Amino acid sequence: MxxxxxxxxxxxxxxxxxxxxxxxxxxxxxxxxxxxxxxxxxxxxxxxxxxxxxxxxxxxxxxxxxxxxxxxxxxxxxxxxxxxxxxxxxxxxxxxxxxxxxxxxxxxxxxxxxxxxxxxxxxxxxxxxxxxxxxxxxxxxxxxxxxxxxxxxxxxxxxxxxxxxxxxxxxxxxxxxxxxxxxxxxxxxxxxxxxxxxxxxxxxxxxxxxxxxxxxxxxxxxxxxxxxxxxxxxxxxSLSDVARAGRGMLAPADDRQLVSQASQLLEAAVADRMVADVPVGLFLSGGIDSSTVVALMQAQSSRPVRTYTIGFGERAFDETDNAAAVARHLGTSHTELRVTPAEARAVIPELPTVWDEPFADESQIPTLLLSRLARREVTVALSGDGGDECFAGYSRHVLCARLAPLLNSSQPIRTMAASGVALLGRGMRESVVEALHLPGWLQRMTHSDRINRLANLIGSEDVAGMYRRSTQLTELQLTQAHPGGDSDSIPPLDDLLSEFIVRDMLGYLPSDILVKLDRASMATSLEARCPLLDHRVVEFSWSLPNSAKVRHGQGKWLLRQVLGRYLPQHLFERPKQGFDVPIGAWLKGPLRSWASDLLSESRLRNQHLLDAARVQDCWLQHLSGRRDFSRALWAVLMLQSWLDTLVACETSPLAGAMEPAQ
Missing domain, CATH: 3.60.20.10 (Aminohydrolase, N-terminal nucleophile (Ntn) domain)
Known part of the structure; x- marks a missing residue:
């Protein structure tokens, strides 16, 4: 590397x-x-x-x-x-x-x-x-x-x-x-x-x-x-060609055969990535993806695999117990580090120089800290990245399966349904929501801003709009310029779930997930390898029937079956947690002064890049607790921090860089 x-x-x-x-x-x-x-x-x-x-x-x-x-x-x-x-x-x-x-x-x-x-x-x-x-x-x-x-x-x-x-x-x-x-x-x-x-x-x-x-x-x-x-x-x-070919020639829906094929393919991908003339370890979150990789590593290793986990003081964002349980069962040589919120926040000033371009996936913070932890002992670390894209692990993938009949219906029907869902998001009492006997997952959505995003997704004109609304930080336009549309090169496929996954693989995966992993690991001189993104695994995943990906209201069905050969279900069957930090709470508490300075209206107006009044409104609504704009605000703050880094660097001329948009 x-x-x-x-x-x-x-x-x-x-x-x-x-x-x-x-x-x-x-x-x-x-x-x-x-x-x-x-x-x-x-x-x-x-x-x-x-x-x-x-x-x-x-x-x-x-x-x-x-x-x-x-x-x-x-x-x-x-x-x-x-x-x-x-x-x-x-x-x-x-x-x-x-x-x-x-x-x-x-x-x-x-x-x-x-x-x-x-x-x-x-x-x-x-x-x-x-x-x-x-x-x-x-x-x-x-x-x-x-x-x-x-x-x-x-x-x-x-x-x-x-x-x-x-x-x-x-x-x-x-x-x-x-x-x-x-x-x-x-x-x-x-x-x-x-x-x-x-x-x-x-x-x-x-x-x-x-x-x-x-x-x-x-x-x-x-x-x-x-x-x-x-x-x-x-x-x-071409990933587009692979996706089209896979959907045109699906593998037989024989569960036992699919599990066997997946196991053999994943074993080979992991074995290939264990070859090095330097120490090798693994990032272990305790989730399905990293647990599958470490299980396959340990099964092929003559000594305990080195595994690394980072945890936080906020229990809702801490996965160390889950990872430790997996490590104990498999017999790995496990290292975990619990960092205080102050220690996690201390890396924020470094983020613009690590990522070069503005980057606002808040899991960049634990990824950087985890890379530093692993680099103390190893030069190569395997990761579970790619499992969500190959085997349908995101909540939007499960949503596609649950709402497929509605999302595939005509525009008038979806518009009517979107209006009904939006009504739930306009302050209906919890008792009324429960009286409607909605599914539990939809009841939970009514207690957050996600219900409004769901309404907009259902009412979208096409698949591109549905996907964009399921992944964007906010529908508010915070700049004086307009964002671009989705690429016309994305291939039309035969079902909504596949349409979402191909967009993930062509956009979100290389531009967010892999950028995060590459910059965080390489900033610490650590090589990160992703066996779940072996091209043979990717090509195999596109030949899978959707039932091998989403089943019984859960994603990654096939990957769960492979992992079940090595771990008891209670060690990995739990709600998806993600690799996040409590940015929303930090912005109201210890980061409030820092954020207020970067979001000051006078500063924003002088830059001629953002809609200062709209950004300020988001900030005030977030502070008041009326709306959770943490993800959108984090993006603005990462942009502002990046701009500050440029100004502080004498070798980075900004002439013409912040002129008013035409």
Missing amino acids: CGITGILQTQHAARSADLTAIGTMTARLRHRGPDADGFWSDRDAGIAFGHRRLAIIDLSDAGRQPMLSGSGRFVITFNGEIYNYKSLRGELEREGKQFVGNSDTEVLLGLIERWGLEKALQRSNGMFALAVWDRRTRILHLARDRMGKKPLYIARTPHALVFASELKAIAAFPDFHQEIDSGAVAEFLTRGWLPEDQCIWRGVFKLPPGTILSVRAADLAVSRDAAALRENARSWW
Whole structure:
């Protein structure tokens, strides 16, 4: 696991000036690779690569990067892991290929020489972002893994293409001008994260998951902006195609056979991710996903697996007891840390520099603390991320199954139903609600603002609107700009649950869940691996009938059956808790002064980014207890903290960044 950087100059750029910036850019990523740095450049070609190394496989100098292929034709800077590199290496050795070291990077270069980049990636099972320079054709190839586990930002400046694992490295390039995209700000405040097709800075884009971008210096004269470059990316693996193919050829609905297939597939995915030349552990929450992963790890390990859990003083947000019970049953070497609310809040000032872009998933706090805990003893940690997306674990997935007949009905019927549900949210007494004999889950919703969101979801015009309303932080427009709509590239599928899941996998997963995990872990120089997002598991999940995902009013039915082979049900059958912190209560208490300062009306008006009056109204309603706007307010506060970090950084010019929206 590493950090990568690179520069490709236009044909007429000064060959000596900007290439020297590769050193400063790479230094900004030291946390991603504290073990070594490396550089390679060709001034005649106007190309430079940088690399920060976190040594995981082959700790010797033979694994250092940037690395040249055996023939000398290709140069690579690589961030990630190829889990099946040993079998691929054996295949190449049988054809006569000789290797210098034992790294997966050298194997990948051998595959590229043998089959070309696209086929090499298709044969590889891994997580990665990489750059390959072809010295013969003078073409730069940039690529990203199937699910978007590893980040790759690309910027188009007047005289170069610049890329890096994180934005802080791109900001170190002298020709890069930082200008905030007001549309991205609006989208962020709606979702709490920025989707894959948007970046907080104009002129920067994220290479889409499962794609390759090939660029010559001459191409930069034609593709003069980031949008034009992004359009040239081509797919080498497509989640949309996988989803369509899976729904078109569903596996037989034989429960015993499905459980057996899932078990074998998950065992293999976990085993692949246990391979390392450094200590390996696991993030254990005690929930179904992480418990399944650790059960499969321990079953294949000759010694107790190292597991880590973080807990909080607020019992409603503490999972340490659940995790400890799972660890005891499986016999892991378990470490837990209970942090005080003050200790948890102490990391808040660090969040903008860890995530670079505004990011407002409040579970970023425990994820960062958990990564620090694990890094004391291990260099690699497995996580249970991906289980909710593959096996339908979110409440919105269960809601789709429960309300499918209504949500699939005509617009007039849904409009009438939405009006009825909205009536419940306008202050009906608890006794009246109970007299209607509503299901317990719906009765609970009437006691919170979620009932209003449910009404809006039911009344949505289409599936895209339903999904957006089920995931957005608020329907209030808090900015002077408008957020964008959902991507037109999302494939239409044959049922509502699948439509929601494919949107999760294309948007929420790479842009929130994986961003949270990557930045939090790499900030502590820890590699995080996700066996439940092995592409074979993802492809298998799309072939499952919905009954294998949601059954008896619960999600993740199939995953529960696999886990039941290792744990008694009482250790994992409980309400989904999530990995959250009590932001709402903190904002009314110990964070109130900090938040009041960041949300002051004069400050907001001077920035010309937000609707100051509306933000203030949300803040006052939250403080009074009339409404819970904690998630929307947390997004505003993370934006404000991020802006403060920019202002405090002398190397970050803000000229034009906060001009009034047009």
